[in-house]
Amino acid sequence: MALDPAYLEYPRRREGYDHDLYPWSSIFARKPVAWPDGKSVAVWLCVSLEWFPMTPSDTPFRAPGHMQTSYPDYRHYTAREYGTRVGFYRLLDAFRKVGVKASIAANGAIADRYPQVIADIVADGHEIIAHSTDMNGTIGSTLPEDDERALIAQSLASIEAVSGKRPAGWLSIARSESWNTPRLLKEAGMRYACDWANDELPWRFANGLVNLPLNHELSDRQIITVQQQSADSYAQQMIDAFDWLAKEAGSHGGRILPLHITPYIMALPYRIGAFEGLLKTLAARPQTWFATGEEIVNSWEGQQ
Amino acid sequence: MNEAQKADPGLYDFAPYRDRSKIVWPGDKKVAIWVAPNLEYYEIDPPTNPHRKSWTKPHPDVAGYAHRDHSNRVSHWRMADAMSKYGFPGSVSLSVALCQHHPEVVKDANERGWEFFSHGIYNTRYTYGMDEAQERAIIEDSIRTVRDATGQTIRGWLAPALTHTPRTLDLIAEYGLDYTCDLYHDDQPQPVKVQSGKLISIPYSLEVNDHYGFFVYNMSPREYADTLLRQYERLAEEGEMSGTVMCIPLHAYLIGQPHRIGPFAEVLRHIAEDGRAWIARAGEIADHYYEHHYAEAVHGA
Numbered sequence: 128m129a130l131d132p133a134y135l136e137y138p139r140r141r142e143g144y145d146h147d148l149y150p151w152s153s154i155f156a157r158k159p160v161a162w163p164d165g166k167s168v169a170v171w172l173c174v175s176l177e178w179f180p181m182t183p184s185d186t187p188f189r190a191p192g193h194m195q196t197s198y199p200d201y202r203h204y205t206a207r208e209y210g211t212r213v214g215f216y217r218l219l220d221a222f223r224k225v226g227v228k229a230s231i232a233a234n235g236a237i238a239d240r241y242p243q244v245i246a247d248i249v250a251d252g253h254e255i256i257a258h259s260t261d262m263n264g265t266i267g268s269t270l271p272e273d274d275e276r277a278l279i280a281q282s283l284a285s286i287e288a289v290s291g292k293r294p295a296g297w298l299s300i301a302r303s304e305s306w307n308t309p310r311l312l313k314e315a316g317m318r319y320a321c322d323w324a325n326d327e328l329p330w331r332f333a334n335g336l337v338n339l340p341l342n343h344e345l346s347d348r349q350i351i352t353v354q355q356q357s358a359d360s361y362a363q364q365m366i367d368a369f370d371w372l373a374k375e376a377g378s379h380g381g382r383i384l385p386l387h388i389t390p391y392i393m394a395l396p397y398r399i400g401a402f403e404g405l406l407k408t409l410a411a412r413p414q415t416w417f418a419t420g421e422e423i424v425n426s427w428e429g430q431q
Numbered sequence: 432m433n434e435a436q437k438a439d440p441g442l443y444d445f446a447p448y449r450d451r452s453k454i455v456w457p458g459d460k461k462v463a464i465w466v467a468p469n470l471e472y473y474e475i476d477p478p479t480n481p482h483r484k485s486w487t488k489p490h491p492d493v494a495g496y497a498h499r500d501h502s503n504r505v506s507h508w509r510m511a512d513a514m515s516k517y518g519f520p521g522s523v524s525l526s527v528a529l530c531q532h533h534p535e536v537v538k539d540a541n542e543r544g545w546e547f548f549s550h551g552i553y554n555t556r557y558t559y560g561m562d563e564a565q566e567r568a569i570i571e572d573s574i575r576t577v578r579d580a581t582g583q584t585i586r587g588w589l590a591p592a593l594t595h596t597p598r599t600l601d602l603i604a605e606y607g608l609d610y611t612c613d614l615y616h617d618d619q620p621q622p623v624k625v626q627s628g629k630l631i632s633i634p635y636s637l638e639v640n641d642h643y644g645f646f647v648y649n650m651s652p653r654e655y656a657d658t659l660l661r662q663y664e665r666l667a668e669e670g671e672m673s674g675t676v677m678c679i680p681l682h683a684y685l686i687g688q689p690h691r692i693g694p695f696a697e698v699l700r701h702i703a704e705d706g707r708a709w710i711a712r713a714g715e716i717a718d719h720y721y722e723h724h725y726a727e728a729v730h731g732a
Contacts, residue, residue, distance in 0.1 A: 129562035134478055135569070137552065140531050146475045146491075151533060154505045188488065268489040288622060302494045322493050325500035327689070344493060344688050354649040368690035375509075384689070 141212060149323075149332045150307060154388045159380020160328060160430055166416035167376035168369060169423050170409050171385045172229035173321070174218060174343055175298070176244070178236040179262040179400070187267035190300045192389075193346065208389025211237070211244065219251060221403050225410045227417040230254040230430045232298040232321075235285030236261035245289045254419035256296040256321070257282045268305040279315050295319060296420050304342060309336050321426045327372075327383055329427045339420050346387035351398070358393070358401035365405055373414045383423060384409075432597060439635065440597060440716060442614060443621055443632070446728070452676025454619060454724055460709035461670030462663070463716045464702060466519045467612070467635060467680040468510060468545075469505075471526040472535060473499045474555040483594065484557035499684050503533045506687025511543060513692060517699040521545035522611070522713035524589045524680070527573045530580035541581045544580050546712040548612070549573035551591020558594040566596060570606050586714050587612060589635065604628040610717045616667065618675045620720040624727050631714050631720060636660075640680040645691075656694035660701060667707040677708075 139145035162169050192207065194200040231248050233255055238245050248255060260265070260282050266275055269358045279297075287293045295318040298307065300417045302322040309332045310404055312320050319329070319337035329339045343349055345368060350361045365386060372382035388394075393402050410413050418426070432440070456463050476490045486492035514521060523540055525547050530537050540547070551558070552569055561569070570588075577585050588603045589612040600611055604625035611623060612635035623630040637643055637660050644655040660677060666675040686695050702708050 128560060129565055130480065130560045131478075134480065134556065135565055137528065139474070140528050140552075142531060142534065144475075144532065145472075152504065153508065153535060155508045156535075212651070268491070299493075302497070303488065304491065304493045306491060323497040323500075324506050325495070325497035340497075342688070343498070345690060350651075354651075356649070356651050360651045360653075364690040367652065367693050368688075371689045371693045382689075 139365040143268055145198035147333060148186050149330060149338070152208045152330070154326060154328055157328070158305045158430075160427060162381040162416045162426060164416065168372050168412075169381065169416045169418045169426075171418060171420060171423055172222070172227065172388065173256070173298075173385060173420065174215070174229055174231050174390065175258060175295050176211060176212070176215060176231050176233040176237050176294070176390065177207065177258070178211070178234050179204060182263075184263040186263070186265070187269040188265050188301075188303070190262040190265055192391075193262055210389065210394060211241065214390035214394025214399075215244065216247075216398050217392060217399050218388065219247065219397075220247055221399065222253070223251065224366050224403070225406045225417075227410070228252050228254065228405070228419050228422075230256050230296065230420040232256040232296075232344075233286060234258050234261045234264070235282040238285045238289040242289045246285070249290050251334055254296070254421050255290055255292070255294050256298050256420060257286055257294040257317075258298045260285070262300060265300045265303060266305055266308060267303055270305055272305075272307050272311070275307060277309050279311055280385055281317060295341070295424070296321060298322065298341065300342060309334060312336055319420065321353055321420065329377040329424055337424055339424055340383075341387055343387070345385060347389050347393045348387070349423075351392055358398035362401045362408075366408055369409060369412065369415075373412070376414065435701050441624055442600070443616065443623055449675070450616075451619070451673065452724075452727060453672065454668075454720070456674055456709040457471045457719060458709060459556060460488050461707040462667045462675045462677050462709070463711050463719075464677045464679070465522050465633075465711055465713050465716060466508075466514060467524055467678055467713070468514075468521045468540075469524040469550060469680065469682050470507065470529055470540060471499065471524075471528075471550065471554045471682070472503065472529045474553050477553065477555035480557045481557055483557050483592070485555045496659065502683035502687070503529075503536050506683035506692075507536050508539065509538065509692050510683045510687040513696040513699060515543055516696070516707075517703040518711050519703070519710055521701055522587075523547045524550040525577065526550050526552065526591070527576040530576050534580065537580055541583070546586070546714050547577050547581055547583050548585050548587030548589065548610075548713065549577065550589045554592050557592055558590055558596055558599065558718070561596060563598060563602070566598065566602055570602055574606065586610060586717065587633070589613060593712075600630060601626040604630040609721070610713060612713075618669075619673065620676065620716065620724070621726060629721070629725070631717060631725065633716060634678055636678045636680055641682055641685045646686055652691040652694045654700045655691070659695075659698045663698075663702055663705075663708070667705070688703070
């Protein structure tokens with residue numbers, strides 16, 4: 128018994144990556160970045176705002192947080208809706224309390240179904256990032272290119288129709304892309320996407336699209352839902368991360384702490400207090416620059 | 432191999448922990464401690480091995496690939512600086528194709544005085560299903576690639592993604608490698624039975640591997656740091672009587688995340704200051720064991 132001889136051939140074993148999507152560089156070898164007003168750590172609040180149809184389509188895969196029981200899954204449908212009706216407003220209030228602007232990664236369906244939520248986001252001055260159509264709008268290489276192009280266009284159209292502004296940024300569900308996604312996002316006029324968590328500063332795809340890494344390891348979904356840790360532990364971990372980044376920034380230039388928040392996870396009554404405490408602690412740190420994704424990309428681009 | 436041989440391939444003799452002759456590490460240290468960073472390359476679009484799937488999603492698996500890419504753009508240097516600061520050299524489990532893809536990472540490790548052993552060509556190419564000629568090819572490729580890139584001759588093996596064949600250990604011994612990291616039966620080095628040459632197992636660890644800590648046991652960064660300290664404390668205490676080995680196997684994309692590196696650096700500081708640890712490379716531990724204990728373990732006192 129042997130493997131196909133091709134299994135021991137390595138046609139892309141070469142300097143650089145085994146793909147041509149973006150070039151390699153080390154964060155420690157780049158020109159240091161400086162954030163506005165002498166701040167050294169950009170704290171980027173990114174909230175995913177999602178609508179899960181009670182009928183998961185699984186094309187090409189089922190989104191994290193989607194329905195789990197036989198139809199009708201009232202349990203998960205309504206628990207996710209709780210995040211949008213109640214939890215999200217707790218988050219908006221928490222942001223107001225410390226006077227910070229966030230990026231809201233919203234499904235197009237949020238704009239279609241709940242225009243009031245979009246109006247409230249816009250009124251508070253937050254950024255809206257396009258986050259697919261609804262939670263059946265997952266992307267992967269088995270999704271036909273025309274379908275993916277249509278999905279991106281529909282997501283952008285829904286948000287622009289209600290908010291009056293075409294989003295500059297894109298976040299895919301579960302950060303999942305096809306081979307075509309960076310090209311289709313560029314074609315759709317997007318300035319940046321957030322799916323590749325391989326770095327801690329923005330970088331450019333070969334086609335010019337900017338990637339602003341939204342670290343999934345620091346998300347409430349990963350720490351609280353997947354790893355089953357408490358909200359207090361989450362807050363401690365974010366402060367530990369901040370303090371390390373602030374120290375590193377002293378010798379290597381500006382850093383980013385991305386906080387990826389989900390209303391139906393973090394904004395529950397028994398967790399929101401820990402999150403509010405975290406915001407207060409971060410706001411008191413002299414190195415903190417609370418910034419939206421677009422503000423970070425603007426500042427970074429201006430220094431390239 | 433018949434069924435009885437398959438059920439117990441005779442990797443080593445049974446040797447209970449009690450009443451062994453004591454290992455005394457250099458400087459009369461109680462526990463030999465080595466840090467094993469896995470410097471890996473995962474391909475974005477690897478061919479399929481019929482015995483094991485690589486990515487869980489159709490390629491590209493952006494979340495999985497990008498997570499591992501974080502090692503080679505950000506977290507390698509973060510992890511390595513913390514190690515260097517407290518005097519811990521690495522013994523690197525290397526996807527040897529990293530020498531081609533990101534020579535900067537391999538060069539950095541080499542300049543810090545780290546030792547390299549092979550972890551296969553890529554962590555997305557598995558040994559399952561290989562015939563002997565194919566397995567020889569990846570061993571020879573490993574030896575040649577690391578020698579060309581670093582000037583070092585590899586002395587150990589950790590199978591790529593922990594995929595072996597029943598002939599792996601015989602083959603690496605035949606090629607003159609000194610140690611395997613694939614056997615988890617002991618807290619001390621142990622002789623491994625091979626057809627030709629000599630081989631020992633060096634305690635690596637799955638249990639305190641950062642991957643297990645964060646993704647099997649779902650620990651917070653501070654819980655993982657506490658786990659390492661408890662592991663160290665116990666092995667240092669027992670090492671007074673037995674002479675133990677503690678390995679800290681790492682992946683930069685896990686331990687080098689900003690919320691984890693601080694608590695981990697504190698662990699290194701504590702162990703470095705404690706005084707009971709012989710901070711060593713895997714090859715130094717192997718040398719000491721071969722010189723002072725191997726013959727007795729194989730032939731009796």
